[in-house]
Amino acid sequence: MSDAHFREALGSCSDPGARTWVFVAPDQLHAQLGALKGRDPAVTGVVLLESRAWLSRRPYHRMRVANILLNQRCFAVELAQAGYAVDYRIEDASLVELLRVACDRHGSMLATEWAEREMRAELQPLVQSGALRVVPHDGWLTTQVDFKGCRRGAQWSMDAFYRTVRKRTGILMQPDGSPEGGQFSFDVDNRKPWKGTPEAPVAPRFAQTALRAELQRWIESTFAHHPGQLDLAALAGTRAECEAMWTWARRHCLANFGPYEDAMSVRSTGLFHSRMSPLMNIGRMPARQMVQDVQAMELPIASKEGFIRQVLGWREFVRWVHAETDGFRDAWPVAPAPGDGGFNAWSGAPWPAPAPAPAGVDGGAQPQTLGADTPLPPAFWGTESGMHCLDRVVADVWREGWSHHITRLMVLGNLATLLDVQPRALADWFWVAYMDAWDWVVEPNVLAMATYATGGVMTTKPYVAGSAYIDRMSDYCEGCAFKPDRDCPITPMYWAFLGRNAERLQGNARMKLVMAAWRKRSDEQKARDQATFVHVRDVLVRGQRLVPQASLFAG
Secondary structure, eight states, rough: OOTTTOOOOOOOOOOOOOOEEEEEETTOOOOSSSSTTTOGGGGGGEEEOOOOOOOOSSSOOOOHHHHHHHHHHHHHHHHTTTTTEEEEEEEOOOOHHHHHHHHHHHSSEEEEOOOSSHHHHHHHHHHHHHHHEEEEOHHHHOOOOHHHHETTEEEHEEEEEEHHHHHHHHBBBOSSOOOOOGGSGGGGGGOOOOOSSSOOOOOOOOOHHHHHHHHHHHHHHHHHOOOOOOOOOOOSSSSHHHHHHHHHHHHHTHHHTTTTTTTTTBBBTTTTTOHHHHHHTTTTSOOOHHHHHHHHOOOOOHHHHHHHHHIIIHHHHHHHHHHHHHTTTTTBOOOOOTTTTTTGGGGTTTOOOOOOOOOOOOOOBBBTTTTOOOOOOOGTTEEEEEOOOOOOOOHHHHHHHHOOOHHIIIIHHHHHHHHHBBBHHHHHHHHHHHHOOHHHHHHHIIIISSOHHHTTTSSSOOOOOOOHHHHHOOOOGGGSSSSSSTOTHHHHHHHHHHTTTTHHHHTTTTGGHHHHHHHHHOOHHHHHHHHHHHHHHHHEEEOOOOOOEEEEHHH
């Protein structure tokens, strides 16, 4: 059997008596969360499901599949060892079909409200029928009241939200009501490039076990058509391994996290980032515990506040924006049902969609504030573009299923925005490529922040930059055929972006200086900027490699 070791470790799933049954979704893997919280294992049963149809709805990176399945199987064993009856099913059918069968078997079940909007929509018929009784998700750290107070006209303000939450919770606050360190955010202090010191820590690796070896064979055979490398040793799975991962992050990363939070390097994909988001977003490491642990640590205030702002501030904020806008569906049209989702580009063959999309799974909103319509270039699937920054980050992502937030925003998001890549296509790519990706976190970060496709809903300006930023904050330019001060196409593409969107951006206060600089460029420079954009876009969309052309690319 393909799961013999797992079944042996799980033990008997017999049900010796009456039990309350709880369905636990793949992103809720903690015994003290929602419907499972405080329940007596002796009278509680847990349903956990591996739906191949759900895991193959998109060509998810094999590391994303592995992170979910390794942790879900380890969690199931931990529940069984704690005395819960565990009904664990591995099937091809959809999640909703498997749950209907489970409800027929066990009767009406409890469930915790789903973080992911797509899952909520898919399972809503079972909620409406009474087959699933949903309790609130208590893993979040903030309330709707916190969020409602951060509206500023047509825009939600993360800064206002973060200040509100800090004041209400007392986190990083002095007894007199002032913030620790004298200010709420140290973001402006956290922008140092990394030159090799202090030494970047190396992430832990975890020992091979029979359960891991079995899962590796299962993923390699069942999900062989999925992209990305598979490296199970890089993933924590058991509770002890998850705690070990967090201990490593606290000991070796967090002290230097703040100053080098925005730095990028070919020598370290993570630098001083904790790498905890894949575990946090599936519930294995509760955000509340992580914030409490960091608050209690002796750390430089810029690092302590920087980490807490990412978890207590930004992570919670984007979740509320996504929920409040119904995944931006309230204001923008919705894409057709996924089908192959255009994902055939990664392999050159049609993506084998397992079945028609379930009710409520609609492909997501398509905001188009800037009118971007370029197809996602094959460079995002690993075809070399010739731009070392892009090629290096993409290779890192397909190797690890992860990269830190500045590579996401200022390399991947920045270049896609400068290329006018269709925002929905980029959001779907992030959803596929990253271990920590779920719709509530991907869509605000990509549709609203990285591409500015939703305009000023939650961000004040497009996050775009020329080659000087990448050169200053990374060492990517050192290995590139293009030189940032001579023939790199990114800077003229940046000016071309401003030119194409001048009318939309002219009244933006945060863009005032750069728009003034754009206006000072000569007509000849502006024409060359646009010609560079057209050339780069067309070459990359064809899947070809850029070569230096100083006469065209000079910025």
